[in-house]
Structures are given as structure tokens and as C-alpha cells.
Amino acid sequence: MTPDQLAAALRAALVQAVDDGTFALDPAQIPATVHLERPRQREHGDWATNVAMQLAKKAGTNPRALAEELAKRVTAVPGVAAVDVAGPGFLNIRLDAAAAGELARSVVEQGAAYGRGDGLAGVRINLEFVSANPTGPLHIGGVRWAAVGDSLARVLQASGADVTREYYFNDHGAQIDRFARSLLARARGLAAPEDGYGGQYISDIADQVIADAAAAGEPDPRTLPDAEATEAFRARGVELMFGEIKTSLHDFGVDFDVYFHEDSLHESGAVDHAVARLRELGHVFDADGATWLRTTDFGDDKDRVVIKSDGEAAYIAGDIAYYLDKRERGFDRVVIMLGADHHGYIGRMMAVCAAFGDTPHVNLEILIGQLVNLVKDGQPVRMSKRAGTVLTIDDLVGTVGVDAARYALARSSADSSIDLDLDLLASAKNENPVYYVQYAHARTAAVGRNAADAGVRREDGFDASLLDDESEATLLGLLADFPRIVAQAAELREPHRVARYLEDVAGAYHKWYDKKRRVVPFGDEEVTDAHRTRLWLNDATRQVFANGLGLLGVSAPERM
Incomplete structure (x- = not known):
């Protein structure tokens, strides 16, 4: 019996109790799905629900009486x-071995689809993450968002959402100007500007700009007048730097559907369009020669200048236009993932969302991530040789590999700082969480290979009642919880829940394996349905590992 089947049985019991007059409850008040959860203590049963406590008052009775009636049915x-019935009205439900064991066959038969749901079906989500400025290699904070953002996209898709991964390409503004001046200074053998960028990568890119110009038969950009030279290094330098970022992300398993250029907002008239729209809605006013958005009407701490008195667009103007652009492209929800220094951004953007007539924290969500600290040989790792001042994606991947980096960055809540x-x-130690989970998957694969060599085939028999050991009940219970974990990770925007769940499954699988519940016959022992049925459980566990690791963008190795 799957959790969905049990939930349906509970709902049917409620409907029956209302239909036969046992409880005076409006049928419309019976939930479409009865919520089930795993009891904290395994001895309390396989599943628990507080539905009696939720409905008792509406049914004109007390929770325990309603729970006892449901228990009988x-x-x-x-x-x-x-x-x-426990406490004030909790229902603790235990399944018999055969009913619980049927899950093993169900998981294997569903394969890669197991764990997927439709809770977000029909919802179009624009998920913007990383969006680092193309003024240097992707640093460790951006790498965290790459791992978490891509995992979140996968989890949302597994819940039925139509997700577009978007990278906001900041090619407009003062930082790009400083980057261009830094390249030109390095190319001319001068010291970097006081507000410029350092690191070996600046020299590498400056040399490449010069080489590209020579290969194209163009003048040496160093010899051009300052304004032309700066523009030459800006245009080609930004292109080269962003190309490196995209390559690093691709090698990290992260690709984007849309690379949106900030410059296009200003060149296309999108900023003017957004300001005009807000003016039509009555939220824009003019004062002191500038154009303002009255964000205080929507909870912001002060009104915001949108167009400055010199006619230039303020920084927030691009953000306003970008949000409207996403909504006009048909996205129901705009989710933006930002670094720890962007807390002040939330209030003003939620005010912008409300000014457009949208619902803050629904049509617009802003997720804030915290810092990552790296430790090696017991000491903090402070800088990259190439970047000079920050640790980069290539530094991390070069040290631990893609799988370990992605898993480690995605396994903790993004709103807490982490030490890696x-x-x-x-290392290849159980204390290494990615190794622990991947090794468990590899062990399931090894058991499958050994079973095939011994002539144990799933299709020759299955008797769910034979999965009667406590270790099997525990493992089955965890496997049954996978769809709920995925749905919860999507709803709460917390893909780390999948990683922590997989670690629990790995622990349960290793305990089952260590109890010698053999899949492969010992010596000359005959192959029986007990071996075949345990193979179903082994392979169901293997499927959950593969599906869960896939949601994190981490490989599921067959051998380790």
C-alpha cells in the first residue's frame, strides 16, 4: 500500500462517516488529500495523521472521538x-508486511518517474540564479547558487512546474567600466585603477583581446585613443570573461535557458515602458526634477528615485523593467536567488511587485543565500591564485570534483552559512556525505550484479509478505516518503531536504545489508522468492538513490 492509497482510504472513511450520519460535517470540508507524515519514533507505526484534530470542531465532536471512529473504519x-489513537487525537497507522512491501514493486515499476508529482503542474516559473557580474571568474558564493539553483530547478520540474533557468547578464554600469579600464591598464603595462580589478585573469584576458585583434587584422587596441581603447577592451573583454563563466558552469552541470542582457532593457525602451505603466497605475510622481516611485504605499521604508534629475535611469529602474519583462513573458512566478548582501533589496522589490498589482512573495520570491567558508588542512582557504582575491568555481572543482562540490553546496539550507x-x-570516507550516498548506490548496483550472476531474477517471483524484518520495514517506510520529500523541497524552495533524505536512506540500506537479509543465495542454497523479493527491495532503493541524486545534479556511480 502506497501513502497515496492509504490517504485515499482515510478520506473514504471520512466520507462514509459523513454519509451515514455519524458526523455532521459538510462534505466540502473534507480535504481532497489527507495529509500523512512519518512518526518521529518508528515504534509508533508507519504513518500518522492529525486529520481528526483538524476536522473535529467542524464535525461537532472532539478530536479523540473522531479519531476513534476513523480508527475503527x-x-x-x-x-x-x-x-x-494517541494523545488528543493523532492516528498512528501500521501496515502489514505484505501491504508495506508492495511499495518495492511499485517503485521499480515507476522507475525514473518515482517521486515526481503534479503539485505545480501548469505553473510557469522563471528562476534566476548566479547572475554574477562578468568582471571576474565565478566566485564561491556564486558557485553555491549554481548548485542550489540548478537543484531547485530540478525539484520544481519534478513537481510539475514549467521552469526557465535565467542568468541576468550585467553588461551595463560602473562595474563593467572599471573592468574595461583594468584590462586596458594591464595591457599598457600600467598599474590597475584604484577601483579596478586585479588577479592573473585580467592579464590573461587583456592578452587575449590583443591577440584576437591581431588575428582579425584589426589595429592593436592598446594604440587607440583612450575612449576607443577602453570600448574595445570592454566589448571583447566582457565577451571573453562571460564565455569563461559559461564554460565553468557547463562543466559544473549547470546550463541556462536564457541569458538576459541588462543593456537590452535600456536599449529596447523597456525601462520607459515600465515607468509609463506604473505612472498609469498612479504610483509614479515627479519631484525635484526626478521621477519617483511611491513604494512607501507598499511597505517600503522610503520612496525610490527611478529616473534621476539628469535624465539617467537609477539602478532600480532596470530591476523594475526586468520584473515586468518577466511577467509579460508569461511567467506566473518570478524567483530570484541573491547573495547575503542583498537583504535590503527585498522590501523595495516587493513594493514594486505590489505596485504592478501582483502579490508579493507569490508572483515574486527572493531567496537570500549565506556565505561559504572553505577549510583545508584545518586552515581557512583565502584566495585563488588566478583571481587574486576570491575563490572560484574552478578552484573548488579542481580540488574535490563536481559531484562532491555540488552535493556539499546543496545539502545545507541556503539561508545558513556553511564551512566546507x-x-x-x-576523501573516500563515510563521514563524507556525498561518498556515503554514492557508495550506497554503488552497493545496490553490486548486489544487482551478483544476483544476476546467481540467477536471481525479479520477474520470477515477488511475495511482499516476506519483507517482514524490522530493517525492511524501516527502509520501505523511507522509500515511501520520497514523493513527499520532493514535493516539500519544491514547496519550501529547499532542495537540501533531498540530500538529507538520501543520507537517511543510505543509513537504512546499510543496516538492512548488514543484517544479512540475503539477495544472493549462500553456497548451494536454492533461489527462493525470499531472494527475489529482496532483490525488488534492493532495486527499489537503487532507483530512489538514482532519482534523488539526479535531482541534485550528482552522478549515481555503479562502482566505487
């Missing part, structure tokens, strides 16, 4: 071994 459902021990992540 659900106990009669085939596959339910026992239903206990590079020595641990590069």
Missing part, C-alpha cells in the same frame, strides 16, 4: 495491520 481496510572541509570532501 480504517482498521478494516485490507493491508492495515493496526490503527492507534576540502580534505573531507575529497
